[in-house]
Amino acid sequence: MTETACRLYLVTPPVLEPAAFAPKLTEALDAGDVACVQLRLKDCSDDAVRRACDALRPIAQERGVAFILNDHPQLARETGCDGVHVGQKDTPYAQARRIVGNDAIVGVTCHDSRHLAMEAGEAGADYVAFGAFFPTTTKDAEFKAEPELLRWWSELMEVPCVAIGGITQENCGPLVSAGADFLAVVGAVWNHPDGPGAAVKAFNAAIAAAEG
Ligand SMILES: Cc1ncc(COP(=O)(O)OP(=O)(O)O)c(N)n1
Numbered sequence: 068m069t070e071t072a073c074r075l076y077l078v079t080p081p082v083l084e085p086a087a088f089a090p091k092l093t094e095a096l097d098a099g100d101v102a103c104v105q106l107r108l109k110d111c112s113d114d115a116v117r118r119a120c121d122a123l124r125p126i127a128q129e130r131g132v133a134f135i136l137n138d139h140p141q142l143a144r145e146t147g148c149d150g151v152h153v154g155q156k157d158t159p160y161a162q163a164r165r166i167v168g169n170d171a172i173v174g175v176t177c178h179d180s181r182h183l184a185m186e187a188g189e190a191g192a193d194y195v196a197f198g199a200f201f202p203t204t205t206k207d208a209e210f211k212a213e214p215e216l217l218r219w220w221s222e223l224m225e226v227p228c229v230a231i232g233g234i235t236q237e238n239c240g241p242l243v244s245a246g247a248d249f250l251a252v253v254g255a256v257w258n259h260p261d262g263p264g265a266a267v268k269a270f271n272a273a274i275a276a277a278e279g
């Protein structure tokens with residue numbers, strides 16, 4: 068599988084049963100190029116997050132795919148994740164970094180804000196995430212980002228940028244052309260009618276086509 072400049076960043080569904088989800092994750096990761104998996108469980112106990120990490124993290128890491136935990140730096144560290152993703156209402160970046168250490172990945176949600184992204188980038192974030200680019204049913208997205216923001220960021224900054232929110236195989240082209248380093252996706256992979264493997268293949272093809 069050819070690696071493109073822009074790569075896929077899979078985010079799990081917000082509710083999942085680890086044993087049932089494990090084969091779907093395996094199918095997705097074995098189908099094509101995926102850079103990263105984020106475990107994003109909402110309204111879940113710490114124990115449930117730990118169990119999901121223990122079940123799913125090896126599937127990603129054995130395939131050379133980074134496994135990032137959403138929202139929980141301490142659990143990310145305890146469970147051997149490769150990093151953590153924090154939002155503006157979560158553990159602040161500096162505290163998350165202290166918890167997970169300098170070798171781990173820390174990504175930061177920056178919504179549609181150049182200011183937040185510059186702050187995160189200067190503080191040492193490994194990537195900044197912008198969104199939502201399109202309407203999404205996965206969460207109530209309060210902010211709306213435009214592809215121009217990706218173009219501005221990628222032309223000026225070295226820190227990679229992630230695009231998120233309603234991204235599909237059909238609408239991702241302008242985000243890739245604008246300079247997104249990663250496309251973060253939930254619904255268009257896990258709800259794909261032909262399964263997550265077909266969804267990953269279709270994303271890989273759409274990204275390659277947009278990169279020309
Ligand atoms: C890659 C990526 N980008 C943005 C988010 C959103 O984070 P946040 O704003 O903290 O919202 P929740 O996901 O925690 O509901 C993300 N998780 N991943």
Ligand SMILES: Cc1nc(C(=O)O)sc1CCOP(=O)(O)O
Binds near residue numbers: 078202233251
């Ligand atoms: C988790 C998340 N964060 C967003 C943001 O805008 O910060 S949008 C979003 C949901 C992404 O899911 P889907 O690919 O199904 O639209």
Ligand SMILES: [Mg+2]
Binds near residue numbers: 137138152153154157
């Ligand atoms: Mg969060």
